[in-house]
Amino acid sequence: MIIAQVIVDVPAKQVNQTFDYLVPDKFHDILEIGMRVIVPFGPRKVMGFVINITNDSKFKRLRKIIDVLDLTPVLTDEMIELGKWVAEHTLSYYITAYQAMLPQVLKAAYKKEIVRLTEDELIPELEVLFAGRDVINFDEITKANIPYRLVQKAIQAGDIYINYIVQSKATKKYITMVRPILEDYQLMEALEDLPKNAKKQRVIIEHFINQSEPLSQKELIKRYSTSYSTIKQLKQKGLIETYQQEIYRHPYDDKAFTKTYPLPLTEQQKKAIQPIKQIIHKEEHKVVLLHGVTGSGKTEIYLQAIQDVLNNGKEAIVLVPEISLTPQMVKRFKGRFGESVAVFHSALSAGEKYDEWRKIYRGEVKVVVGARSAVFAPFENIGIIIIDEEHEVTYKQEDQPRYHARDVAIERGLYHQCPVILGSATPTLESYARALKGVYQLAVLDKRTNNQAMPEVKIVDMRQELHAGNRTMFSRLLKLKIEEALKRKQQIILLLNRRGFSTFVMCRDCGQVNECPHCDIALTYHKSSHRLKCHYCSYEEPMPIVCPACQSEYIRYFGTGTERVEEALTKLIPEARIIRMDVDTTRRKGAHERLLERFRNYEADILLGTQMIAKGLDFENVTLVGVLTADSMLHLPDFRSSEKTFQLLTQVSGRAGRHELPGEVIIQTYTPEHYSIQLASQYDYVQFFNIEMRLRRQFQYPPYVFISLITVSHPDHLTAINITEEIVQYLSKHLAPQTSVLGPTPSPIMRIKDRYRYQCMIKYKKERHLKEIINMAIRPFEDQMNQDELQIIIDMQPYQFM
Ligand code: ADP
Numbered sequence: 001m002i003i004a005q006v007i008v009d010v011p012a013k014q015v016n017q018t019f020d021y022l023v024p025d026k027f028h029d030i031l032e033i034g035m036r037v038i039v040p041f042g043p044r045k046v047m048g049f050v051i052n053i054t055n056d057s058k059f060k061r062l063r064k065i066i067d068v069l070d071l072t073p074v075l076t077d078e079m080i081e082l083g084k085w086v087a088e089h090t091l092s093y094y095i096t097a098y099q100a101m102l103p104q105v106l107k108a109a110y111k112k113e114i115v116r117l118t119e120d121e122l123i124p125e126l127e128v129l130f131a132g133r134d135v136i137n138f139d140e141i142t143k144a145n146i147p148y149r150l151v152q153k154a155i156q157a158g159d160i161y162i163n164y165i166v167q168s169k170a171t172k173k174y175i176t177m178v179r180p181i182l183e184d185y186q187l188m189e190a191l192e193d194l195p196k197n198a199k200k201q202r203v204i205i206e207h208f209i210n211q212s213e214p215l216s217q218k219e220l221i222k223r224y225s226t227s228y229s230t231i232k233q234l235k236q237k238g239l240i241e242t243y244q245q246e247i248y249r250h251p252y253d254d255k256a257f258t259k260t261y262p263l264p265l266t267e268q269q270k271k272a273i274q275p276i277k278q279i280i281h282k283e284e285h286k287v288v289l290l291h292g293v294t295g296s297g298k299t300e301i302y303l304q305a306i307q308d309v310l311n312n313g314k315e316a317i318v319l320v321p322e323i324s325l326t327p328q329m330v331k332r333f334k335g336r337f338g339e340s341v342a343v344f345h346s347a348l349s350a351g352e353k354y355d356e357w358r359k360i361y362r363g364e365v366k367v368v369v370g371a372r373s374a375v376f377a378p379f380e381n382i383g384i385i386i387i388d389e390e391h392e393v394t395y396k397q398e399d400q401p402r403y404h405a406r407d408v409a410i411e412r413g414l415y416h417q418c419p420v421i422l423g424s425a426t427p428t429l430e431s432y433a434r435a436l437k438g439v440y441q442l443a444v445l446d447k448r449t450n451n452q453a454m455p456e457v458k459i460v461d462m463r464q465e466l467h468a469g470n471r472t473m474f475s476r477l478l479k480l481k482i483e484e485a486l487k488r489k490q491q492i493i494l495l496l497n498r499r500g501f502s503t504f505v506m507c508r509d510c511g512q513v514n515e516c517p518h519c520d521i522a523l524t525y526h527k528s529s530h531r532l533k534c535h536y537c538s539y540e541e542p543m544p545i546v547c548p549a550c551q552s553e554y555i556r557y558f559g560t561g562t563e564r565v566e567e568a569l570t571k572l573i574p575e576a577r578i579i580r581m582d583v584d585t586t587r588r589k590g591a592h593e594r595l596l597e598r599f600r601n602y603e604a605d606i607l608l609g610t611q612m613i614a615k616g617l618d619f620e621n622v623t624l625v626g627v628l629t630a631d632s633m634l635h636l637p638d639f640r641s642s643e644k645t646f647q648l649l650t651q652v653s654g655r656a657g658r659h660e661l662p663g664e665v666i667i668q669t670y671t672p673e674h675y676s677i678q679l680a681s682q683y684d685y686v687q688f689f690n691i692e693m694r695l696r697r698q699f700q701y702p703p704y705v706f707i708s709l710i711t712v713s714h715p716d717h718l719t720a721i722n723i724t725e726e727i728v729q730y731l732s733k734h735l736a737p738q739t740s741v742l743g744p745t746p747s748p749i750m751r752i753k754d755r756y757r758y759q760c761m762i763k764y765k766k767e768r769h770l771k772e773i774i775n776m777a778i779r780p781f782e783d784q785m786n787q788d789e790l791q792i793i794i795d796m797q798p799y800q801f802m
């Protein structure tokens with residue numbers, strides 16, 4: 001008796017365990033751990049992952065596996081363990097964790113087809129089935145009762161391949177290739193035999209006499225203006241053959257990257273890379289925090305460390321924030337490692353992502369560069385994991401499973417006994433504190449590689465501007481500096497720190513602000529469509545002509561959206577050519593890159609945008625960076641708001657003067673005395689760290705304590721409060737006396753999509769059984785969560801408190 005233990009695709013608490021299934025005879029030989037199967041579950045058929053195969057079960061009367069979806073496993077042994085770890089650490093379901101680790105295409109039971117890869121004779125069963133076709137439906141195999149074992153063999157031999165069909169789009173692409181079958185002299189003889197008027201056939205044969213490299217049928221037809229029938233005739237004569245070659249959809253054209261070579265390292269870089277190389281050499285697991293100012297050559301260190309890893313025959317994972325996964329970044333890795341690099345990008349289509357995943361899985365690439373989820377790249381012999389800009393919040397997934405890529409990286413680093421490198425100019429307080437304690441190793445780069453000074457930062461007090469009668473959003477100094485830069489034909493980046501800021505509509509007579517009817521948040525005015533939109537749900541309405549409350553006509557919009565800044569800037573400096581970059585102008589695929597490319601080609605003087613322009617960009621001609629509203633983020637209800645402000649200002653300042661030309665930065669603010677603004681302008685990370693740590697200790701925030709957050713939401717206000725209260729009660733009773741359990745507190749945005757939201761915050765130093773206790777606290781509400789509108793979200797390590 002063979003039994004498979006399966007995690008089924010039913011995300012529910014009661015189902016969050018393995019189920020035993022009997023493996024029918026026909027699957028005995030082929031089923032392996034890590035494959036996906038279809039199993040009966042209640043009255044349904046569901047997908048599941050086989051995570052163990054055994055010989056007995058404590059259950060009687062087992063049901064049978066209906067179908068096996070893969071003929072090669074999609075989860076490695078490490079991944080199976082990692083998925084359990086992720087689920088347990090984030091209090092998510094196992095199935096959700098496994099699905100987060102795989103590309104979209106493998107998350108569901110897609111239709112399959114079988115593609116013939118060879119012209120050679122297949123086994124008779126398959127040959128009969130294909131009957132001259134190149135692609136057949138997988139169902140035909142099942143119908144014809146051909147043993148899967150035979151199919152699996154043919155796959156292993158590379159004769160056929162299984163293709164998952166994603167929606168209407170083929171997951172894989174094939175092209176027909178043509179190659180000669182005979183030797184050169186034989187082809188020459190054949191050429192003699194060909195009738196003189198068979199010109200088209202002759203040119204093709206002539207082509208192959210000079211070179212036997214295969215060429216795509218399409219290219220051949222194009223190049224020699226021939227046709228399919230010509231190729232068919234030559235095939236029939238036995239001179240050439242055609243075959244299907246799988247091609248990967250190329251999001252990047254590898255040939256477009258110029259090869260780069262390791263730079264001789266500066267003294268600083270040598271000192272920083274040395275301990276990393278040692279860890280690689282000793283094959284140990286250690287975390288290194290690489291604290292290096294912008295432009296100090298961190299990326300070059302990554303590249304050279306990876307080279308060592310590749311020389312050892314191992315693989316590398318590089319995580320970068322989605323936002324800085326720019327063509328520039330990709331170019332640096334492709335330029336050094338060429339085709340060994342796979343790129344994971346949210347802009348890739350499901351099919352393209354699957355292509356990249358498969359290259360990793362089959363060991364065709366050795367380096368993966370990607371955003372958060374690339375931490376799950378299915379390499380089996382990892383030699384280094386690098387997290388660039390480790391302070392970025394995008395490394396935390398804000399959806400189940402709520403994992404942090406840093407934690408997963410460290411877990412994998414342990415498994416593979418390899419270093420994990422965290423790089424940043426502004427490390428999180430957590431990481432820096434760990435480095436000071438010796439939990440992580442610290443490496444420092446405090447100078448730019450070109451020894452250029454960091455650009456000078458001037459702080460402008462906007463209150464004084466107002467007193468001086470300047471009501472615009474541009475200080476006199478910034479205006480002057482922009483004009484000077486324009487005269488010198490240099491470029492400018494203007495950042496509108498928009499988080500927590502928007503263009504809202506207010507009646508000047510009665511003060512009424514237009515709010516979303518479903519969420520406790522002001523609607524945002526969008527000039528291009530002249531409509532009001534809610535940024536938390538999809539609600540929108542036309543811009544009212546009169547105040548809905550008092551009918552006054554004096555209704556207008558306030559605040560500073562990028563559109564308004566652009567308008568004001570055009571008025572102020574009409575000759576400036578502006579590129580605006582925000583969510584509205586970058587919605588379409590590739591728009592982000594196109595805008596940056598235009599700026600790089602000097603098709604504009606000013607790049608105006610939100611946070612998305614702050615990072616990773618490197619423009620030679622930019623000498624001025626202006627921050628319009630530095631403090632808009634400082635007053636968010638988030639204990640990390642000072643840290644985030646410091647990080648953003650430091651990052652954006654690093655954009656200026658990266659090359660020959662010296663840079664300058666102007667920060668406009670209403671709170672010039674704030675330490676995060678002052679210290680960012682002095683590039684003093686260590687001092688910032690010291691002050692911020694003192695405050696964190698005083699108010700008991702991480703890294704002095706850990707925080708977990710439970711958010712309860714329900715359409716009924718009172719229900720939301722009461723359930724939160726019950727959870728708080730339970731936790732207070734069962735957690736340590738030193739632990740504080742706060743709540744019920746309304747979430748900063750108390751209502752979203754007509755649901756009331758309440759929080760319970762747990763601050764603790766040591767709680768050995770926290771997860772179990774939280775689970776117990778939630779248990780009484782499980783039924784209600786399944787049947788009712790109740791939602792309880794647990795975030796073991798929150799980065800968002802809204
Ligand atoms: P960071 O990643 O720390 O911001 P980069 O790796 O982008 O820094 O380096 C900044 C610039 O310095 C890049 O243009 C890079 O090519 C260059 N650079 C890095 N290391 C060296 C070196 N050893 N010698 C010369 N130039 C270097």
Ligand code: ZN
Nearest residue numbers: 516519534537
């Ligand atoms: Zn809304």
Ligand code: ZN
Nearest residue numbers: 507510547550
């Ligand atoms: Zn009014």
